[in-house]
Amino acid sequence: xxxxxxxxxxxxxxxxxxxxxxxxxxxxxxxxxxxxxxxxxxxxxxxxxxxxxxxxxxxxxxxxxxxxxxxxxxxxxxxxxxxxxxxxxxxxxxxxxxxxxxxxxxxxxxx
Numbered sequence: 001x002x003x004x005x006x007x008x009x010x011x012x013x014x015x016x017x018x019x020x021x022x023x024x025x026x027x028x029x030x031x032x033x034x035x036x037x038x039x040x041x042x043x044x045x046x047x048x049x050x051x052x053x054x055x056x057x058x059x060x061x062x063x064x065x066x067x068x069x070x071x072x073x074x075x076x077x078x079x080x081x082x083x084x085x086x087x088x089x090x091x092x093x094x095x096x097x098x099x100x101x102x103x104x105x106x107x108x109x110x111x
Contacts, residue, residue: 031071032078039082045089052088052095053081059100060107077103 036049056077061069069077080099088095 032074035075035078036082039085041085041089045085048090048092048095049081049085051092052099053078055092056081056096056100056103059096060104073107076106 032053036053037046039046039049041049057069057074060073060077077099080103081095084095084098084102088098
């Protein structure tokens with residue numbers, strides 16, 4: 001088994017800190033949040049959608065070595081999360097992974 005890269009280990013630790021509430025992701029796009037909040041989902045599903053969006057935002061930013069994503073990237077990610085929400089709306093991990101799979105090939109290099 002190959003050793004973990006230092007960057008991958010750092011990302012895993014950041015996600016653990018996020019899960020325990022010690023850090024908050026750097027997703028600040030007001031328009032992306034408005035899009036998610038206005039999608040018409042019930043409160044429980046909306047919490048899962050927000051969690052998946054926040055985690056995906058953080059993962060992309062951390063992977064690029066950036067503090068935050070550009071607004072247009074956050075909007076693409078918000079659209080991807082909503083597009084996948086019907087199939088994965090009650091599972092934040094599955095929703096996050098589906099949205100990342102949909103949006104990552106379309107993003108330019110952030111670093």
